Amino acid sequence: MTAMVNAHYTKDLQELFVKAPALKDRIEYTLWFFPEVINIKFGRASRSAYYDGGTGTVRLTKISSNYVIGHEITHFLQDEAHFNGKTLPKGERQCDLFLFARSPALVADFWKAGDNSYIGWALDIGGLRSVYSREEGQAMIFEVCREAVARYNRGPCHYVSWAEKRINENIAGRLKDRGL
Ligand SMILES: [Zn+2]
Incomplete structure (x- = not known):
């Protein structure tokens, strides 16, 4: 290949x-x-x-x-x-966000020890692991980051913190649904 x-x-x-x-x-x-x-x-x-x-x-x-x-x-x-x-745009979190927005396959493997990331510091990784399988979680993070890039392209905004918050809201929503 x-x-x-x-x-x-x-x-x-x-x-x-x-x-x-x-x-x-x-x-x-x-x-x-x-x-x-x-x-x-x-x-x-x-x-x-x-x-x-x-x-x-x-x-x-x-x-x-x-x-x-x-x-x-x-x-x-x-x-x-x-x-x-x-x-x-420059920056470590920006770097992760634009990477994650390319494909679920490029989202850090938070389900495996060792693959940490800058955006990962802001996320509820324990919650993420408990309510999302790796495939589902990578797809969810990809979708949110893709939307954040669309927001960035529309004009100046806090697209990185928006994405971090949105991912955590998705995790919190599932935890709540499952009574966790
Ligand atoms: Zn870096």
Whole structure:
């Protein structure tokens, strides 16, 4: 499976692919959701994944999840120095929101320990796990974030906090329905 994108992998990352071939699969899968990305550079991070704004490189580790890969690609889309298209608003929560609005498959896996996120800090994760399966919850968060992006496109507004509040309201509604 190859995405329609010219992805450049640094030598140290290609060496990592030998030990962790699934990482390359996750990068290619995640790139499918970014049709606006034509050229992009990926490298290896020594400790945790980050976007290297100095060189415009997404740096990953062998355990980087689809969420983490998508989050760092979204930072590339926020970077007018390296991304040639229309850039996205800056910020960590903005980064998560625009990522989650692309596909349920890119919503952080809150059901699995380790896949945390910036928007996740504002959410009732315990409640989310207790009343939503992963598939349902990722779909719900995707829908809310997609609506938040539509609000952002209509004009200045607090679309990130709106989305966080709306997700928590959906969780609270289900908890109430179930008498929890
Ligand atoms: Zn970030």
